[in-house]
Amino acid sequence: MNTTALSNRIALVTGASKGIGAHIATELAAAGAAVIVNYRTDEAGADRVVKEIAENGGRAVAVRADVGRSDEVKALFATARETFGTVDVLVNNAAISEFGPLGSYTDEQYRRHADTNFWGPMLTMQELIGQTDLGPASIINISTAGTTTLPPYASLYVATKAALDAATVIAARELGPRGIRVNTLAPSVSDTDGTRSSGxxxxxxxxxxxxxxxxxxxxxxxxxxxxxxxxxxxxARWITGAHLHVSGGQR
Ligand SMILES: NC(=O)c1ccc[n+]([C@@H]2O[C@H](COP(=O)([O-])OP(=O)(O)OC[C@H]3O[C@@H](n4cnc5c(N)ncnc54)[C@H](OP(=O)(O)O)[C@@H]3O)[C@@H](O)[C@H]2O)c1
Incomplete structure (x- = not known):
């Protein structure tokens, strides 16, 4: 592993207290980045990730914020800046996923999915680009292979991720002239804390x-x-607006 690929970079990973986000945070730190480990409820999980990073010689801090709330996202970026400086790597990983047939979804489920999976990444992207001293940067939005496989009983979750896919390409076009790259990583179904606790x-x-x-x-x-x-x-300096399936070929 290249332990200096991201030295002098400051990375914010949303939803990094467990699962895929926790691994992304530890890998970014192992590559030299200082990492903000965001969580919403699982403080102990986020602290474990920070401890593991520190034990391996890296730098990290755990910061609580609900990505679906603009006031909390503003506070998250303010803490990140005070702790490490200008964030120049943003990984939008936090998400929720509940499944069911059309007809079963509630207003509350709709708002929670839209707030977390779509509006959250929009808010963090807006905060990132609003940093006045931001130079070149990289945004990686974690989507799902589901936006191309389109499985039944996943309309709410997949539609919020598909909205994010569209916003990612548009953001890549808008932000390219500033040297800000924006890409989608689309995982397959995976064995994580989330898919275990859901049964x-x-x-x-x-x-x-x-x-x-x-x-x-x-x-x-x-x-x-x-x-x-x-x-x-x-x-990856020449890659922006890409939609990368990291999915064992599921697509
Ligand atoms: N696992 C899969 O099969 C799969 C497949 C395709 C795509 N993905 C995508 O991969 C990403 C990670 O999935 P995962 O299975 O690793 O998830 P997970 O184990 O369920 O963990 C979700 C993480 O997101 C955080 N989170 C949830 N709502 C949040 C909010 N409003 N604000 C801030 N953080 C919030 C959780 O924080 P707390 O626990 O601290 O509350 C937790 O750290 C997601 O974007 C998911 O859509 C997963």
Whole structure:
């Protein structure tokens, strides 16, 4: 691993207290970035991630914020700036996913999905680009292979991620002249804290998902961190507006 690919970079990872976000945070730190480990409820999880990073010689801080609230996102960036400086790598990973047939969704579920999965990344992107001393930067928005596989019973979750996919390409076009790259990373169904606590892992649905993945297994959180490091680094300097399936071929 290149431990200097991201030295002098300051990375903010939303939803990094567990799962894919936690692995992304540790990989970014291992590549030399100072990392803001955002969480919403799981302070102990975020503290574990920060501790692991520190034990490996990296720099990190845990900061609580609900990404769907503009006041909390502003405070998150203010703390990040006070602690490390101008954020120049943003990974929008925080998301929720609830599944059900059309007709079953409530107003509250709609607002929670839209706020967390779509409005949250919009708010963080707006805060990032509002930093007056921001130079070249990289934004990586974590989507899902579901926005191309379009599975039944996932309309609410997948539609909020599809909105983010569209905003990502538009942001890449708007921000390219400022040297700010914006890309989508689309994971496959993966074995994470979220899919375990929802009961998905271990259910017949997980076997059906594996059957759709050419490489023949579920993703794991450590399948993604190195790809994020690459997208954040100068090695990816000519990549923006890309939609990268990191999904064992599921698409
Ligand atoms: N796992 C999969 O099968 C899969 C497949 C495709 C795409 N993805 C995408 O990959 C990403 C990570 O998924 P995962 O399975 O690793 O998730 P996870 O294990 O459920 O963890 C979700 C993380 O997001 C945080 N979070 C949720 N709502 C938040 C909010 N409003 N503000 C700030 N943080 C919030 C949680 O924080 P707290 O726990 O601290 O509250 C937690 O750290 C998501 O974008 C997901 O859509 C996952």
């Amino acid at each position: 998905f892992i271990g259910s017949p649905l997980a076997d059906q998902a594996v059957a759709q993945i050419p490489l023949g297994r579920l993703g794991t959180p450590d399948d993604y961190g190195q790809v994020v490091v690459f997208l954040a680094s100068d090695a």
